[in-house]
Amino acid sequence: METNSFSKLLVLVFTVLFVGSEFIHCSVTYDRKAIIINGQRRILISGSIHYPRSTPQMWEDLIRKAKDGGLDVIDTYVFWNVHEPSPGNYNFEGRYDLVQFIKTVQRVGLYVHLRIGPYVCAEWNFGYMHFQLFLVDFFGFCLGFPVWLKYVPGISFRTDNGPFKAAMQGFTQKIVQMMKNEKLFQSQGGPIILSQIENEYGPESRALGAAGHAYTNWAAKMAVGLDTGVPWVMCKQDDAPDPVINACNGFYCDDFSPNKPYKPSLWTESWSGWFTEFGGPISQRPVQDLAFAVARFIQKGGSFFNYYMYHGGTNFGRSAGGPFITTSYDYDAPIDEYGLIREPKYGHLKDLHNAIRQCEHALVSSDPTVTSLGTYEQAHVFSSRNGACAAFLANYHSNSAARVMFNNKHYDLPPWSISILPDCRTDVFNTARVRFQTSQIQMLPSNSKLFSWETYEEDVSSLAESSKITVSGLLEQINATRDTSDYLWYITSVDISSSESFLRGGNKPSISVHSAGHAVHVFINGQFSGSSFGTREDRSCTFNGPVNLRAGSNKIALLSVAVGLPNVGFHFETWKAGITGVLLHGLDHGQKDLTWQKWSYQIGLKGEAMNLVSPNGVSSVEWLRDSLAAGSQSQLKWHKAYFNAPNGNEPLALDLSSMGKGQVWINGQSIGRYWMVYAKGACNSCNYAGTYRPAKCQLGCGQPTQRWYHVPRSWLKPTKNLIVVFEELGGNPWKIALLKRTIHTPANSEPDSKN
Incomplete structure (x- = not known):
C-alpha cells in the first residue's frame, strides 16, 4: 500500500x-x-x-x-x-x-x-x-x-x-x-x-x-x-x-x-x-x-x-x-x-514555403553573404556553424533570362526570378517556374428555383407626414443616420406661382442637387426625375435635370445613398456625406436656392423600419405578384421570393446581373450591397515581370464589377428560404439565379515561366 x-x-x-x-x-x-x-x-x-x-x-x-x-x-x-x-x-x-x-x-x-x-x-x-x-x-x-x-x-x-x-x-x-x-x-x-x-x-x-x-x-x-x-x-x-x-x-x-x-x-x-x-x-x-x-x-x-x-x-x-x-x-x-x-497561386506559394522551410536553419543562423553573379544577378548565401548552407540566386532583369555560375555549376534564371538552393547546390524552386495550371471558375445552375416573386413599393408619397426631424438647412448624412442605414430622405416643398411662364408652354425649370456622396435619387411630387452617382475617383455628385412642377405646392424628395462611409485622410471623422445644396433654375425670377429653407428628414427606408427583410417582418405588408406591379414605379421596390436549398456542398452565389443597385438578404441576413455598374479601366495582357502595381494586371473591363454574390450555405434551411431584394433603380428579379460555384483545375504541368 x-x-x-x-x-x-x-x-x-x-x-x-x-x-x-x-x-x-x-x-x-x-x-x-x-x-x-x-x-x-x-x-x-x-x-x-x-x-x-x-x-x-x-x-x-x-x-x-x-x-x-x-x-x-x-x-x-x-x-x-x-x-x-x-x-x-x-x-x-x-x-x-x-x-x-x-x-x-x-x-x-x-x-x-x-x-x-x-x-x-x-x-x-x-x-x-x-x-x-x-x-x-x-x-x-x-x-x-x-x-x-x-x-x-x-x-x-x-x-x-x-x-x-x-x-x-x-x-x-x-x-x-x-x-x-x-x-x-x-x-x-x-x-x-x-x-x-x-x-x-x-x-x-x-x-x-x-x-x-x-x-x-x-x-x-x-x-x-x-x-x-x-x-x-x-x-x-x-x-x-x-x-x-x-x-x-x-x-x-x-x-x-x-x-x-x-x-x-x-x-x-x-x-x-x-x-x-x-x-x-x-x-x-x-x-x-x-x-x-x-x-x-x-x-x-x-x-x-x-x-x-x-x-x-x-x-x-x-x-x-x-x-x-x-x-x-x-x-x-x-x-x-x-x-x-x-491555382496556380495556392500551389506555387506552397512550393515556395516548402523551399523556404528547407532553408530555415541556415536562414536563422547567419547573415547573408552577397556575391555578384552579373549586372542584374546576385547570390545571397546563408551558412551556419554546423555546416548548413542555403543560397538564393536572383535575376532582377525584367526582360532577359540569365545563365549564372555558382559553386562551379551553371543555373538558368528566368527574368525577374529567384532560385532557392537549400543545400547551396540543388535548385528546388524558382519563383517564375510554375507547375500548376490556372483554375477555371464555373458558375453552374443549382436547379433551385426562386418561387413566385412578389413586390412591395417603398412609399414615397407620404414621406413628409412620417418625418420626425424638421430643420432649416441640409443635414450631414452620417450625423443624421449615425450609420444605421445607407439611406436618408431630404424632403421639402416649393410654391410655384400660377403666373410662371413654363406653365404656359415655356421651357421647363430644372433642378441642381449637389451631394458630397455617394448617390442621389430625385423625386418631384412622388414621380421619379432621375439619379446621380459618385465614382471611385470622385465620391461627390451633382444631379442636373428638368423637373415637372405645377402651380401651387410641389414636394421635392431626395433620397441620398451612402455606399460605405466616405471618411478619408487625417481626422476622417470630420468628413461628410449627403446633400449639400439644392437650386431651382428657369423660374421667371431666376434661380431659387432651396438649401436653407425648411427640410424634413426620414432616416432609412420604410421597408427597413418595418423589417421587411426578416421572415417575421415580411408578413407586415401586402405584397403584389410581380406581374401585377409591372405598371407601377420601377424605382425603390422591394422584391421577395422563396427557394429550397440546393443539394450538394458546393458554395452558392446569386447572379444579380439582371438588377440595378440595392441590397439583398437571405432569411434576414444581409448578403451585402450590389450594383451592376460597369468597370472602366485598362485590361491589357499581363506580364509577371517588372514592378507590380494594381493597374498593371486587370480583368473585367466593360463588364459589371461584381455580378455574383456569395450566399453562405449555413444561412439556409432545407426548404422555404426567404430572399428579399431592395432595388433602387429597376431590374428584373425573375432573372435572378442561384448558382453553384466550382473550380476546375487541370492536372499539374511542367514549370512555366512565360506567363
Missing part, C-alpha cells in the same frame, strides 16, 4: 514538473534574426483570414487549407465597430466570435498574430487613409471605429487626445483580458504569438508632428503595459519605441530594415492582390511576382511575412467601406472568396 502511494506521489511530482516546464517554455521573444518561440528562432509564414468575412462554419476548412498550404500563422484584425456597436455593449456572437475563431486556429495547430489596432486597414466601414505608392495615388481604405466614437465630446481621432485615448485603451484592455481569460496568449500556452497596436500610423504621425509622436509613444507604452507575454508590433511606424517591433507593409519589402539592430525584419502585409471598387476592374497579382517579392525579402534576412489576404472573403451587410468597395473581398487570394483553392 505504501509502495503504491509512493508511486502515485512520483507520478504527481513528475506531472507537476512536466506541466510547469511546458508553461515555462511557452515563451515568445525576439532578437535581430527572428521571432523566438520556446527558445527557437523561427521563419514564420503567415496569412490573413478575417473572421467576420466568412462564417464560423467555414473557419476550420479555411484554416486547414492554410496549414496545408504551408502557413504557420493566421493573422487577423480585431474589428472594434462590430464588437462594441454602442458604448459598453459588446457583441462576440456568430461571425464576430473572436475567441472561437482563435480556438479554431489553435485546434488546427497554427499560431495567431492578433492585430488589435483598434484602428485597422481593411476596406471596412468607417474611414480610409490616403497614401502615395510608386508615384501613383491610390486610396488605402481603412476602418475599425464604431460610429458612436465620432460623437464623444472633445474627441479627435488618432492623436494625443484624452477622450480618444481613453476609448482606445478601454477596448484594447477588453480584448486583451478576453484573451487572457481564455489562456490564448502563447505565454499561457495559447496560440497568440504576436499582437499589433495601431496600424499604418507612420505617415499620419509625421504629419501631426509632436502630437503624433506623443500618441505613438503612449499607444506603445499602454500596450506593453498590458503584460501579454508576447511581442507587440507596429506596422509602417518607423519610430515605434522599444520594445515594440516596427514592421513593413507593401507589395515589396526587401529594402525594409527595422529601426533598431536588435529587432527582426517583419513584413505584416505582403499584398497578394488588391481590393475592388464598384466601377473599377478586378486587379490580379501574378503569383510569380508575389513569390519573387517574398523570396527577395527572405534573402535579405526577413524572417516573418504575412499574405494580406490569404482568404479575403465577403463584406457582408454594410461592412464594406471606401466608399464604393465591393461586397466581394476576394483580393485575388490563394483561397478565393468562397473558400475554394485558387
